[in-house]
Amino acid sequence: MTMPPPPDVPGDQGMTPSKPGTVAPPLAPAKRSKALIVGAIAGVLALCLLGTCVVAVGALVATRMDDGRQPSAADGPPPVLVPTTPPSPSTEETYSPPEEDPTTEEAPPPPPAKIGQCIAVNEDGDFLGIGNCNGTSGTYRVVSLDYGQGECADPESGYITEDGYRLCLELHLVRNYCYKFPKNDGWIVAASKCKAKGTVHIIDIVPGASNGNRCTRDYRWNRWYRFTHPTVVYCVMQY
Incomplete structure (x- = not known):
């Protein structure tokens, strides 16, 4: 609830005493105060047209406070100050990948x-x-x-x-296929003709074996070869 303003009480603040039955004229400062208020309102309307109502309304309130008069119900609701929102900084970020140094090495074939x-x-x-x-x-x-x-x-x-x-x-090497083994150091190649002289026919393959003891007894073979890296024994029929 808003309380009504207190009545004006005459005092000795520079007022001229009135005679009985007469009303003392208002003091000149009161006229100037009203003129200031009217002028401030006109200025507020002009500033509102320029988009600065908030600042002008604040000035008007300050002027009223300087006038020494408390606001009444006749003055209407107090002005609402609308805060202005500053522009938010842009959140868009740009990314520039680092430049790669050119390489002079050729890609392998x-x-x-x-x-x-x-x-x-x-x-x-x-x-x-x-x-x-x-x-x-x-x-x-x-x-x-x-x-x-x-x-x-x-x-x-x-x-x-x-x-x-x-x-x-x-x-x-694969079981049941024929190959040609080198006599000394050399490479094993596929035989051009199976059972030709100097060729071997693979009968059995025993990974990890150290000799021919584990070669098959179901088929005939006459020689075994042990290789390492990896370790394996080939049981063969040599011609």
């Missing part, structure tokens, strides 16, 4: 074979191409390759170099 594939070689170990691992072509299987030609995982395993790659290999 595609490898001649992939890991797990079987390849064919001649008796000197020259690369003849990709074969298959079912015995018809290809006597060595690729276990690793390295364009930097570093050492194989097993330094004792055989390898060849082709197109700048070191291909680390393991022997891969």
